[in-house]
Amino acid sequence: MSELIDPADGSWDEILIRDTFWEEDVEHILKIQTHEGHEDWAAWHYDQKGVFSVKSAYKVAIQNKDARSGKEASSSGGGDCTGVNFNWKKIWIAKWLIR
Structure with missing residues (x-):
């Protein structure tokens, strides 16, 4: 930037x-206002391999949600971001075809 x-x-x-x-x-x-004198910083989160993905961003969103609600952070990615308990692992392991 x-x-x-x-x-x-x-x-x-x-x-x-x-x-x-x-x-x-x-x-x-x-x-967008600029802030003179501020250093650049990464605004995305990445996984253990240093790769950004929707999954890694989702995991951070769940951890932030859990932290705000006082819960222990979800580590499996199976957390509930919408108020509905959903097994997100089904999404993460799905094989998608792009045409």
Whole structure:
């Protein structure tokens, strides 16, 4: 992200943003406030192998939910994110065909 920010004033480098992203995304990006002096940080969570997946993001969401509710964090990924008890393992092990 820091490459997209003008080091002179800490604002977005609008020319670079417009050259890099689709026009429909540019306006949304330029509305985001920059925070001069803050370091970049990873905003996604990854698994033990360092790979991001929907499964790893779901696991973090469940752990955060459990932490907020005072429960011990779910480790199996079989937690309940919607108020309905659902066996998510069926989703994670499913073999999907992409055509």
